Amino acid sequence: MNNLKKYLEVSPEVQEALAANKPVVALESTIISHGMPYPQNVETALKVEQIIRDNGAVPATVAIIGGKLRAGLSKDEIDYLGKKGLSVTKASRRDLAVLAARGEDGATTVAATMIVAALAGISVFATGGIGGVHRGAETTMDISADLDELAMTPVMVVCAGAKSILDIGLTMEYLETKGVSVLGYQTEELPAFYTRKSGFKVDYRIDTPTELAKIFQAKEDLNMKGGMLVTNPIPEEFAMDHDYISKSIEDACEEAEKLGIKGKETTPFLLDKIQKITGGKSLEANIQLVFNNAALGAKIAAELSKLK
The missing domain is CATH 3.40.1790.10 (Indigoidine synthase domain)
Incomplete structure (x- = not known):
């Protein structure tokens, strides 16, 4: 050391x-x-x-x-x-x-x-959205290292769900295989970054920062390796329409495929393209969800410090 x-x-x-x-x-x-x-x-x-x-x-x-x-x-x-x-x-x-x-x-x-x-x-880390299994990963094998890190490293990650550009169903399957708990803060449905909806359920709905801290502390006390994922929906007033953002993402993904964009260049390209398609609305949503996650992360960290 x-x-x-x-x-x-x-x-x-x-x-x-x-x-x-x-x-x-x-x-x-x-x-x-x-x-x-x-x-x-x-x-x-x-x-x-x-x-x-x-x-x-x-x-x-x-x-x-x-x-x-x-x-x-x-x-x-x-x-x-x-x-x-x-x-x-x-x-x-x-x-x-x-x-x-x-x-x-x-x-x-x-x-x-x-x-x-x-x-x-x-022990606590607040971000926007995690990486995950990319669309078409069954042939490209494009899977973010974020998912394996969640399975190995003892940090609670607060995010607004997996980025909407991903295959969210496969991302959830991968996290389940790796034994990562996906906790929904005041929601039973997994948020999908720009939108509060995804069509997929979280493992558990948790309603208070206190309980989130207790769950993470219990994992530590049990000497279980790996982290936990807290999914915190974007505030209602900044959320984007699910169908509108889905169509924008599909258009951006098609262009990325045509241009042959792969690997770690994919996410920055898609986020930039979606920002242009939505006239900057997606960037504003991105900023607001990060603010929201930072506030929750601080509250969880404060509760966790009381338990130590």
Whole structure:
């Protein structure tokens, strides 16, 4: 573990919070570099951090900067990632060791953020939506590393469900196979990112942050490996019509196939295309659901800190 100090750097504020058993919420950085244009990406990231503070927790935005796995960034560092944008490596599990050894920068996906959060001792992570099984994966085998990470790494991930661009049915089947609990916050139906509907049920409906914290603590006490997924529907006033967004996604997927876009380029392409099709409405929905997840993540972290 001593060698870990060469690579992992936890900000003083996050270190102090963890040492004092105060609630901390991890945040990813792909949304900063690959999620939206500058300066909107930086403004959104700072607003998410403020929402976590307003709800009684300490934010820990995660990234790789100069080869260091960082948990907790300064405003200048968030601005640096925002300005670099798409030139920053989109970093998942497979990229961490390479970027660390080379001393390079990386914006962390769900999987990589979970890894860094767990190394730092952070149990709760709020994001937009998780990756999953892509449409047509029965032939392409395009399955996000996020799903295996949820099966291995002890972090509770708060999201607005799987991204609507995915095959949600297969994503749920995969999570079931891996033994990952999918919990619906005040809902029995799995939300699908831009919309509150998906046609699929969650494993359990949970109505309070207190119970969510107790469930995660029970998993830890039972020494069960892996994380948990909390699915938090986008607020009603920002939700998009299910049929409208489904048609927009189908159109975007058809174009991606025609252009031969594959692998880790798929999600950024589809999200950008859907934003254009919807005249920016999907981006606004994306921002609002992240705000909503950050607030819930902070409340769960606060309850979890009381149990420890």
